[in-house]
Amino acid sequence: MRVIAGFLAFLLLAMAQLSAQEPRLQVSVDTSVVSVGDRIKLTVSVDHHPGARLAWPDSLALTPFEVLGAEVPPPVSQGETTRSSMVLVLAAFELGDLEIPSFEIQVTDPEGEVTTLSTSRYGIQVLTVGLDDGGDIREIRGPMGIPADILSFLLLFLAVAAAAILARIVYRRVRKSEPEHRNTEPAAPWRPPHEVALEELERLERSPLLKQGEVKKYHIEVSD
Structure with missing residues (x-):
């Protein structure tokens, strides 16, 4: 009886080791x-x-x-x-x-x-959509919005760009409408009439008309 019990114990131990491996x-x-x-x-x-x-x-x-x-x-x-x-x-x-x-x-x-x-x-x-913590289907979210500060900056940038383009267009149109400038000599500065008259009299006095006997021509130029 002891032999049978020992054999069964050995068999169970061997099976346990085999199962573990x-x-x-x-x-x-x-x-x-x-x-x-x-x-x-x-x-x-x-x-x-x-x-x-x-x-x-x-x-x-x-x-x-x-x-x-x-x-x-x-x-x-x-x-x-x-x-x-x-x-x-x-x-x-x-x-x-x-x-x-x-x-x-x-x-x-x-x-x-x-x-x-x-x-x-x-x-x-x-x-197709995620689940929340309770296992319910989440609502589909809309598109992500642009932050207000970024949107304001974009609007300001577009406004400045549009103003620059408009100013350039106006400048080109005004420049095309202007007449071409001609190369002319600058006008002489304005002088008072009495200075001009005195200068002419001094020129006549220095002229050789009287010495040459051109009295008539001298008086004509003086009267002018």
């Missing part, structure tokens, strides 16, 4: 309802033997989702097992009920035996 897969997503372009965090964890090696996929094609980022944190020891994880950041740009496809992870134990694990598919609902 078998890799186990856990997958979780942080949300199942998102808006177009929202980030989705997909966490994949594998509990395995401390001496096992994991082969994460080199590249993932999770269409219709796009992989925006991937992070593999350091493994965490949990007694007789080790937990290795990978965190993916996804986004969808299509509407409707979509599905994150499955992908495979390979685990190689210390003896070289390879175990292939497959993730489950996850359904994600993608909406």
Whole structure:
């Protein structure tokens, strides 16, 4: 009887150790309802033997989702097992009920035996507008308004530009309407009549008309 009990205990212990060494897969997503372009965090964890090696996929094609980022944190020891994880950041740009496809992870134990694990598919609902904290659909916001100070500056700038253009147009029209200036000699400065008369008399007195006997011509010029 004792032999049978010991054998059962040994068998249970062996099964427990074997179960602890078998890799186990856990997958979780942080949300199942998102808006177009929202980030989705997909966490994949594998509990395995401390001496096992994991082969994460080199590249993932999770269409219709796009992989925006991937992070593999350091493994965490949990007694007789080790937990290795990978965190993916996804986004969808299509509407409707979509599905994150499955992908495979390979685990190689210390003896070289390879175990292939497959993730489950996850359904994600993608909406056209976001959700508020209570889960209700938010109202669609209107276009973003321009701040008042920027709007005032733009109006002032447009007004100044319009005034400058108008002034230039008026200047060109006025310039075209003006007659062309001719090259003329400047007029002699104005002189009083008596100065002109005295100057002429002095010129006649210095003239040789009287000496030449031109008395008549002399008197004619004096009378003029």
